Amino acid sequence: MPELPDVEGFRQVLLTCRGRRSVTDVDVRDAGVLRGVSEERLRKELEGRRLGKAWRHGKWLFVPTGDGPTLVFHFGMTGSLRCCDQEEPIEAHDRIVLTLGGERLLCYRDQRKLQGVRLADSADVDRILEGLGPDALAVDRDEFLELLSGRRGAVKSALMDQSVVAGLGNLLCDEILWRARVAPRTSTRSLSEKTLRRIHAAMGRVLATSVRDGCVPPRRSWLTGRRDDSEPVCPRCGTSMRSTRIAGRRTVWCPHCQN
DNA sequence: CACACTACCTGGGGGC
DNA sequence: TGCCCCCAGGTAGTGT
Numbered sequence: 001m002p003e004l005p006d007v008e009g010f011r012q013v014l015l016t017c018r019g020r021r022s023v024t025d026v027d028v029r030d031a032g033v034l035r036g037v038s039e040e041r042l043r044k045e046l047e048g049r050r051l052g053k054a055w056r057h058g059k060w061l062f063v064p065t066g067d068g069p070t071l072v073f074h075f076g077m078t079g080s081l082r083c084c085d086q087e088e089p090i091e092a093h094d095r096i097v098l099t100l101g102g103e104r105l106l107c108y109r110d111q112r113k114l115q116g117v118r119l120a121d122s123a124d125v126d127r128i129l130e131g132l133g134p135d136a137l138a139v140d141r142d143e144f145l146e147l148l149s150g151r152r153g154a155v156k157s158a159l160m161d162q163s164v165v166a167g168l169g170n171l172l173c174d175e176i177l178w179r180a181r182v183a184p185r186t187s188t189r190s191l192s193e194k195t196l197r198r199i200h201a202a203m204g205r206v207l208a209t210s211v212r213d214g215c216v217p218p219r220r221s222w223l224t225g226r227r228d229d230s231e232p233v234c235p236r237c238g239t240s241m242r243s244t245r246i247a248g249r250r251t252v253w254c255p256h257c258q259n
Numbered sequence: 260c261a262c263a264c265t266a267c268c269t270g271g272g273g274g275c
Numbered sequence: 276t277g278c279c280c281c282c283a284g285g286t287a288g289t290g291t
Contacts, residue, residue, distance in 0.1 A: 001284050032268085059285075077285050078269080093269090112268045114285055153262055161262095162286080171284045216284075224284090248264065250282085265289080272282085 001215070002075035004136055004167030004207065007059050009214035010073070010081040014054040014063060014106070017083035021101030022050045023065075030095040033108065033116035045069055045119055046098065058132050058166025062125065069119040072128070076114030082107050136167035137207055144200040148188050155191060155199070156184035157247040168203075170249045171216040171224050176202045178223040178234075183258040184251050185244075227252040 002010070026043040028034065034042065045068050052064035061081075063071040073081065078093075084105050090097060096108040096117055108117060120128065133139075133147060147165060151158045158164055159173045168176070177184050180202035182195060191199075210216045218225040223241075226232040232241040234254035243252050 003284055006284080074285080076268085077283065079285095110268095111270070112283085112285095114268060151261075157262070160285095169284050247262085249284090261291105263289105263291085266287090267285105270283095272280105274280090275278090 001077060002059060002079055003169035003172050003210075003216065004056075004059060005172075005210035005213065006080075006215050007056055007061055007075060007167075008211050010061055010075070011054045011056045012214075013081050013083050014051065014061075017100060017106055018104050021104065023047055023098050023100060024102045025097075025099035027097040027099070028095075029090070029097060030113070032113050033095040033110055035116040035118040037117075037119045042096075042117075042119060046071065051100070057129060057135050058162055059169070060128060060132070060166075062120075069121050070125055072118045072120045072125070073108065074115035074117075076110060076112060076116075078112045079108065079110035079115060082109065132162055132166040133164045134166065136165045136203060137211070139165055139200075139203075141197060141200050144203075145193060145196050148191075148196060151188035153188065154185045154246050155182060155188045156251060158188045159199075160247050160249070167207075170251075171227075172203075172206060172210065174227065174252050175216055175223050176206050178253060178258060179206060181257050183255075184246055184253050223252060223254075 023046045026046050028039040031039050049065040049068045052066060054061060054063045061073040065071055086103060086105055093109045093111045094107040095110055098106040100106055148158055156173050156177060159168050176199060180199040182199060216224045221235050226235055234241055234257055237256050239254055239256040241252050242255050243250060
């Protein structure tokens, strides 16, 4: 599920989970989501510390803990973060549950465990950021053109590459290219500057709406709202949409609008 | 270096 | 009903 807009929503969950209460309990219900940190160390480092102001880069979420290490979340394809009262039931996929201020629960839920939770010192944080391009929400037009220049492969592959631009995932890329009327397999190198600008503009609009909604909205007027139909048609022109695999991911596009 | 492909996990759905 | 295979909004590792 989580692409930039979803993770931005999880950041809001942290910011609004009743201020910055200190961690009073750390319940690791499935150590399979811990990356490079033991259950014992996670508990030791977090208990008694206050969660600072969360920040996000691409699909990564960073939570400083006062003078301690930074708590780092990545949500893979199925992760989420929620804040609830202690009375609410813990579900099977709630892998880590933090108690804040003795009363609120912060639950890291993730079915597939493709990614996970880690503790990072500042060097670790730098290492993560080094592998990422600029955040998709912060890339201006000129920088976008620069980032995509010299790329040979499919434009969708370039947009999906987190080291180029951070935050775009499979749904966002299809949505952006559909809105910009560019076929996903088009070689990046063959795109005119004008077309690249159109993609950048589409990225901005798609992200703005998606961040507001906390996800890429499955509206019927969007490609995302059609892609799971048994026989999807383009919301713009009614043409049957095509489906293929690019960069290992299912890719849906309109052969009429996007070419 | 740029790119493509697979493995890593779990669970839901379709076909037989 | 059970089993098997495929698929799913991500990334790291490996090979070309």
